[in-house]
Amino acid sequence: MKMPDDLFCEVCSEKRGINPETLKQVMILAVEIAREGREGRRIGTMFIVSDTDEVLKHSRNLILDPLLGHPDHLKRIEDPNARETIKELAQLDGAFIVSDDGVVVSACRYVDAFSEGINLPLGLGSRHMAAASITKQTQSVAVVVSESSVVRVFDDGEIVSEIIPELWMFKRYGSHWAVDGKKLEEEISAVTDLP
Numbered sequence: 122m123k124m125p126d127d128l129f130c131e132v133c134s135e136k137r138g139i140n141p142e143t144l145k146q147v148m149i150l151a152v153e154i155a156r157e158g159r160e161g162r163r164i165g166t167m168f169i170v171s172d173t174d175e176v177l178k179h180s181r182n183l184i185l186d187p188l189l190g191h192p193d194h195l196k197r198i199e200d201p202n203a204r205e206t207i208k209e210l211a212q213l214d215g216a217f218i219v220s221d222d223g224v225v226v227s228a229c230r231y232v233d234a235f236s237e238g239i240n241l242p243l244g245l246g247s248r249h250m251a252a253a254s255i256t257k258q259t260q261s262v263a264v265v266v267s268e269s270s271v272v273r274v275f276d277d278g279e280i281v282s283e284i285i286p287e288l289w290m291f292k293r294y295g296s297h298w299a300v301d302g303k304k305l306e307e308e309i310s311a312v313t314d315l316p
C-alpha cells in the first residue's frame with residue numbers, strides 16, 4: 122500500500138522533525154488497521170511516534186508489555202511479522218510507542234493525558250484527547266485509528282490530518298475512472314488536510 126505523496130509531504134514536513142520514513146510506515150499501518158479491522162470487527166488504536174524517552178515518562182503499561190525483551194530488529198515498523206503482531210495487539214487497550222528510527226518499543230501504554238489548553242471537535246473521546254495531550258507535552262506525533270475507522274494525525278495538541286480510508290482507496294486506485302467527464306480523483310477528496 123502506498124500513501125499519497127501530497128498528504129505525506131504535508132504531514133512529514135521538516136518542521137515536525139519526525140523521521141519521514143517512520144511516520145509514513147505508521148500511517149500506512151494505521152490505514153490498514155482502520156480498513157481491515159480484526160476478526161470481523163472495527164478496532165481503534167494509537168501510535169505515538171518519536172521523542173520516545175519523554176513519551177515513556179508520560180505513560181505507563183496497562184498490562185505486562187508484550188513487546189518487552191524482543192530484539193529491536195524484530196520490532197521494526199516496516200517488518201511484515203512485526204506489522205501482523207501490531208495488528209493483533211491493536212485489539213488491546215492502550216497505545217504503541219514508536220521510536221524515531223522505526224522500532225515499536227512498547228505496547229498497551231496508557232497516556233497520562235490532560236485536557237487543559239486542548240481544543241478538539243466535540244464528539245472525540247479519551248483516545249483522541251490522549252493523542253492531543255501527549256503531542257502537546259512532548260515532541261511526538263500521534264496517529265490515531267478511531268473505531269469509526271477514521272485515521273487522525275496529531276501534532277502539538279492539534280489534529281493536522283484526517284484520513285478516511287475508503288475514500289483514500291478510491292483516490293489511490295480510481296484516478297483512471299471518469300465521472301461526468303472528470304477524473305474521479307477530482308471528485309473525491311480522499312484526504313482532508315487541516316491547516
Ligand SMILES: Nc1ncnc2c1ncn2[C@@H]1O[C@H](COP(=O)(O)OP(=O)(O)OP(=O)(O)O)[C@@H](O)[C@H]1O
Binds near residue numbers: 165167246248250269
Ligand atoms: N489515556 C489513554 N491512553 C491510551 N489509550 C487510551 C487512553 N484513553 C483511552 N484510550 C483507549 O481508547 C479506547 C476508546 O476510548 P474512547 O471511546 O473514550 O476514545 P475515542 O477517542 O472515542 O476513540 P474511538 O473513536 O476509537 O472510540 C479505550 O478503550 C482505550 O483503549
